[in-house]
Amino acid sequence: MVNVIPKHIKDVWDRWNIRGAVILSLTLQAILICFSPLRKRTPRRLLIVLVWSSYLLADWSANFAVGLISKNQGKDLKPGAPPQDKKLMALWAPFLLLHLGGPDTITAFALEDNALWLRHVFGLVFQAIAGVYVVLMSLPNSLWVIILLVFVSGTIKYLERTTALYSASLDKFRDSMIQAPDPGPNYAKLMEEYKAKKEARLPTKIILIDEPDKENRPKKLEHPSLASDTKRKDLTHLEIAQYAYKFFNTFKGLVVNLIFSFRERDESLEIFENLNDSEEALRIIEIELGFLYDALFTKIAVLHTFIGTVSRILASGTLVAAFILFHKKPKKDIQFHGADVVVTYTLFAVGVALDFISILLFLFSDWTCAALRSLKDNPDKALSSSIDKVFNWLLSIRQLRWKTQECHGKGTHKCTACLKKDYKKCSTVQKHEVLSTPFFFRRWCGSINVFNFLAYATKAEVNRIHDARGSFRRYSWNIIAFPFEKLNFIIQTLRRWIVNFINYVHKWISHKVNALSRKSSFARRWIYPIYFKFLSRIPHFIKSVWDILSELFDISDTLDKVHKTLFVHGEPMTKELWTFMFEELRNKSKYGDSPENAKRISLARGEWTLRENLPEDAEREKLVRYVTKVDYDQSLLMWHIATELCYQQHEKETIPEGYDEQCKHYSNREFSKIISDYMMYLLILQPGLMSEVAGIGKIRFRDTLAEADKFFQRRHIEDKRSVKIATINILDVETGFEPMDVKGDRSKSVLFDASKLAKDLAEMEKTHKKDKWEILSKVWVELLCHAACHCDATAHVEQLSRGGELINFVWLLMAHFGLTDQFQINKGDARAKLIIGK
Template sequence: MVDVIPKPIKHVWDRWNIRGTIILSLTLQAILICFSPLRKRTPRRALIILVWSSYLLADWSANFAVGLISKNQGKDPKPDDPPQDKKLMALWAPFLLVHLGGPDTITAFALEDNALWLRHVFGLVFQAIAGVYVVLQSLPNSLWLIILLVFISGTIKYLERTTALYSASLDKFRDSMIQAPDPGPNYAKLMEEYKAKREARLPTKIILIDEPDKEHRPKKLVHPSLVSSAVAGESQHQPKPVGEKVGRKVLHDLEIVQYAFKFFNTFKGLVVNLIFSFRERDESLEIFENLHDSEEALRIIEVELGFLYDALFTKIAILHTIIGSLSRLVAFGTLVAAFVLFLLKPNKGHDFDGHDVFVTYTLFIAGISLDIISFILFVFSDWTCAALSSLKDNPEDALSSWVDQALNGLLWFRRLHWTNQTCDKDVHDCTTKCEKLCPEAHSHSHECTGTCEKLCPKAHSHYVLTTHFFFRRWCGSINVFNFLAYATKAEVKRIHDARSSFRRNSWKIIAYPFNLAYFIIQTLSGWIGDSIYAVHKWISHIVNEASRKYPSARCTIYPIYFGFLCRIPHVIKSVWDFFSDLLDISDTIDMVQKTLFVHGEPMTRELWTFIFKELKNKSKFGDSPENAKRISMARGEWSLRDNLPEGADREKLVRYVTKVDYDQSLLMWHIATELCYQQKDTFKDKEHYSYREFSKIISDYMMYLLILQPGLMSEVAGIGKIRFRDTMAEADKFFHRRHIEDAKNVKKASDTILKVESKIEPMGVKGDRSKSVLFDASRLAKDLKEMEENYEVDKWKILSKVWVELLCHAACHCDSTAHVEQLSRGAELINFVWLLMAHFGLTDQFQINKGDARAKLIIGK
């Protein structure tokens, strides 16, 4: 009989299979504990794939190793079997239980994993039974006390993971936030008293006393921690005049975390679609309206989203309880005690195989080291800061204790870091002029911003988010995708680039082989197709000529070629199309191709401030659930009607958002924004250019969400994919006829599109079969330009406000679980907007405007 597996390989496997799988399980644990916290800081696919594969393999490797040990313990050794230390391997089984408990930094890769908590309960039971079986097979065993200690540690860790999964499952997560049932006033008792009074002929009536709604509630005072100490001291002696703004205090880093934890406990109900009361709305609105600046709001929200991520994907929320902390202390103590006992055990080198002793030492040292890493992450987490301190009523006591000062010092390292960037030469084309007028000017200047702006009107500066990777709480960038750049295959240019030249060139070098391979495959496929067609045409001509001259050829060669041979390429193509549809190959290739045209724009402080102010202004009109819902439903019409002059034909632009579907409006406004962006513009001031930049970034970002993040746009996307493909097909056909398909120039493509006469609606010419919006967008761009020229309005100010509304509409209509899932992939701007809208009360989940009516029995006239 022929051995499929060579004997040397089989011998190595029989000798090292258990040791190898145990080392593999330990390696996977190290990968998870070190790399899983990074996935909320970056959307890099390589990191996500590494964590995903390690997460799936971790349980498999541990279970497989337990099975191998059980099999080895249960059989009698044969003469040719490799030596196995059954007594020492009995110690390895509870170590695998420790591994199955998983690291603290990840319990679930996706939200769906939390629903499998019951499977982990059964897994704990059967793994415990397997461990007991292994130990019993090794008795009598001098390591029984060490095995017991490790078994206790493993059981505790497995229980921690199961508890974390159970508490993070959506049903349990919802139940933990539902308050005790409220039966209301005692109706029966009240009616008995009412009946008795009426029978006694006493003048009696029942009145209902409602809790005051928003219009009748007294004006709330600002939380003391938001008021500067000087103003707070004055307010104790004399009231502030009506209408005068209260002084605002800059929040400490510790206070940011405290507010974030407070709001996390309030707004975590968004995940399971709970309804909030007006008290919760007013409390959040009061604090956010009185923050020192928009950056504080960004910092609160990023910490709040971090709490939400930890509660649903890690053990941290469970460990930051009294029981969780004690269980972790016991688990770590028993593991250290077991290691000390094993270290002090004499004659290990004589009683056991040296390789097995080394593996055991590795398990102990690595396990303790990973626990120490987990403890460090535990101590320096935002949860610890929130648990060890609380908001002070007196702002002067904010950092009164040494504990608060120490925690505030630790949080200082994680605060947002901004870098001023000016004069981007690729976008503004003013570097040469700046360098002539100001020798210090360069593309990333920090010192000469004011000089540049005075000497060069195009020069401006924005503060971009450049927090160090290991101190981030989210990715800090905005992914963008541009339709016309993709259609023309033009090189994507960044407005801001926070990366160094070395990093930028490194990524280009890494991506170059993939781009080259894709280009070669695309070129070869086109060349092969053209060659096959040319050969087919040449052979067809010969066969036709031969068939006319020779009757025998007409009966033999002609049917053989046209009936069989020439159909082979079509059959191959049909088979390829079948498997392509079955395996989604074409969609995968298309997605990869689109990904090449995606790049990240760093978040700018000015952009966030603009979004914050827009929502803050709208929150003034969201005083009732109906108004708040109306604001959240707006997708551009609010800003158009509010910012266009009264004499302008507002409905001419409003119909581009109210008369079309959301995805159609999104694609149309995106292309129109790019057409306007590519035209020459007169820079009036820095604010004008900022509006232009905001429009460009949000427009490209929304296109990225629509095309490459369908999960976040599932409820509003509609047939966006079909519209995109039809518009792309029309653009390809148009560019081909104008001979600009190889120009790779967005400016040239934009000018060509705008030159087309578009007074008649495209639907009136070509019907509605095609969902393309290319020339509808051209009409919109021309209408915007006409509105600007006729009424002297800033079209970029209007466009930027429209795009904020479109972004907010998508944010509040995105499924809450999709928002939470995105937190494990670096988070997106739309997640921050979603939570910011909740803080300002601009969501339909604030549906309780009045409290319960309370009945009161009145006796007398």
């Protein structure tokens, strides 16, 4: 009989299969505890794939190792077989139960994993049974005390993970926040008494009194001012975390679509309206989103309870005690195999080290600082105790850091001096503060990914408005991106060359076969049918097979997405951009004094800005129809292209007079550009976040891209790779008639609708003497807010595990300002009094 696997390889497998499986399980645990916290700081696919593969393999490797140990314990050793130390390996089984408990930094990779908590309950039962079986088969065993201690620690860890999954499953997460049933005032009893008094002919009436809290609510001003007469002290780092924890416990109901009352809205609104600056709001929201991530993807929420803390102390204590007992056990090297002793020491040492790391993360987390210290009523006593000062210092390490950058000479906003490269006389030099928090101190990725349609259509090089990267990162990215760009070019060129070559060869052979068939009956009878009915169809057959495989495995879409990502880059968050969005929402919150008004504002996607900032005339209504008469995804693509067309015409812009007005002009221009490109990135490359409003955005994008390619080829500018040249040619097309009236509505392209919109914006600027960039920037904030509040809440939470997005911050900021349709309790309970007498 032929042995497929050589005997020496089998012998190595028999000696090292259990050891290898145990070490693999331990390695995967180390990867998860070290790298899983990083996934909320960066969307890098390499890190996500590493965590994802380790998460899936961790349970498999532990279960596989337990199965190997159980099989080994149940069989007798054969003569001459390699030594298998059953007594020591019985200690490894509870270690694997400890590994199945998983690290504190990740319990679920996706929200769907939380719904599998019942599976983990069954897993705990059967793994415990397997562990008991292994231990019983090894008896009598001098290590039984050590085994018992590790078994207790592993069981506790597994219970912690199961509890975390159970509490984070959406059904249980919702149930934990639902209060007791509220039947309201006893209406039937009141009306029975009212009827009885009426029948007794007593003068009776019912007086309705609003709920006390409702009566004392501050009234909203019709035309509020954002200026504040009093300026209070800045919030400390500890107060920021405490407010974030307070609001987390309130607004975590957004995840499961609970409704809120005027109390929650007014409390949040009062605090956010009175913040000193927008940065405090950003700090509160980023910590609040961090709490939300921890509650749904980690054990942190479970461990920060009394039972969770006690269980963690017990689990760590039993593991350290078992390590000490094993280390003090005499004659280990004599009783057990040396390699097995080394593996056991490795299990203990790495296990204790990982446990120590978990304890450090637990002690120095935002949860510990916020949950253990309550907010002080007197702000002057915010840091009155030493513990408060220590917590405040710990939180200060992770505070937001900003770096000032000048934005001139980079093709973003150039005046005459810039064009002459005389930057000292430049009146458009602006210094912007970009977010530059070090990677390991971040709470989210801190950047805004952008994608530009015209740059993608023209294959032009994408220029960054701000570049907070260091020289190393900049050159590294160029080195990484260059091969992908060249590889894509080579693939496309090779594909065209192969197609052209096959067509040429087919044409040449066909000519020869036809000529030969006319001369020879043999060729006409055999060669002609063989070639034209079989050989010539092979390329078509290969193409058909490729198309089937491409559709089956989604190859084309994957390659297309990879190609698009080459035109995506991250713009760092600027303090000015966040302040602009914060002030816009704070201003709108003044008008959201009722659920109806708040819903109307949240539903706005540009019309609010256009109607508020332009006088009522034909010009205004001409612009309003670009948002009210079209679908959201159509409006988004149209305004995006129009914004880019306007952006490329900066030489022809009318620059306002005065330094402050110029700064405002260029800032609004920059805000419009960044948000516009960001929304296109969401629409095309993050469809999960736009599923509620995307519609047929993908079809519109493809049709518009096809029309752009056709237009560029007709103008012979397809190889220019210049957005500027493309802009000039697009705007050169006459758009006196509506494109849809001329083309029909079969194609969903909006290329020349966007061109007409850009011209209408320029006409509006001339007619009303209103800066179009101020209008555009505010319209884009509304479009972003519309997408944020219509995105499914679970999609927002899922994105937190991939670095977070600006849209997640806008979603929560809108909730804090009461601009969401989930504030539906506006009246509360009415207090009815039955009055008898005149």
